[in-house]
Amino acid sequence: MRVLFFTNPLAVRLRPLLPLARSLRDQGHEVAVSTAVTMRDLLEPEGFELMLFGATSDEVSAEVSRRAGTDVLFLPAEDLVAEYFAGARIDLLADEAADRAGAWAPDLVVAEYCDLIGPLIAQALDVPCAVVSTGPSPSSGTLDAMADKVAGRYVERGLQPPSRVPWGRWLLDLCPPSLHPQGWTPPLQRVALRADFVGEAAIPPGPPFASAGERPRVLLGPGTATGASLGLEAVLRSLDSLGIEVAAAAGWRTAAGLACDTYQDYAAEGLSAASSLEGMSAVLHDGSAEMTFAAAARGIPAVVLPASPEQQLRAQAVEAAGAGLALRPGHPEPALITEGIGRLLGDARFTDAARRIGREMAGMPTATEVGRWLVAAVSRKRQPRPPSGRS
Structure with a gap:
């Protein structure tokens, strides 16, 4: 079988697709990835066939700014999301994508949630489409705006406009149930997919608190909201009052005369943010899918300092589930x-909730299981039951 993946050219959107793409490749299927050339360094080691072309994320942003007559930073979030993903990006890329995809002739298209080119190409080629979600999903207003914006792009190509976004046959959902809003209804047939951003399955959460005589360990995770806007030294001086050990991932500014002698620079040691979670009692991160799910899989509560609207949704979901605290975007003291880290370490209910989410993730189907199911679903006239995972 031939499977074509579509993604926006951003590592945070590409990485959630990689475990499924690897599993399909390892099962003997042909896998190709369509995105911009800026993703070459991340993709070339994987050995997939690459369709690297078209506008980069910066170029799409510039086009949105040109159309709006203002910098994208000043656009309302709903308008920005709709114009970027469902307007400008479609206009700049869809026709060339259709030509290249048609020549490659996929049997299945897989797209990340905010890539609306993949579903359009799937309809044009009359092949099924699966959408990978790192939820929780955007607001209904944002989704409606995207559907309205993309409708004309379908009509002008002689296609049937989708009634909703995301459009496709299946929603491959990395988000565990506890992080979805109460009453949430999947827009497509939901197939749970265990998040795996570090080349390993979600692991059973270990004990988060330090043993007797040991100090709790806290990771300062990556992200522009944390590392770029806050000085590491100032944060360490404040955290030193908690009597904890602190480690920092990539993105934090180093400074001379660090106030905390237990500070460990994980970035300098070449450790990824997700792998450096091992042994941590709590984490501060920006609400990226990678850090949100990596922490949850290990039962580690989090203080979340988001920057983007999508990160804010995850931050709010973590707080609503009782597995952490959400700080307001900006430049917090x-x-x-x-204060947030102290609350996590002082109240076991945060850790209990994080462990509950970790157990949910451990029971979700793996990329290998979902890959096999997708092949069977595409190949057979009668669709098999979705994989159930294991508890």
């Missing part, structure tokens, strides 16, 4: 971070 280090004291607010210290």
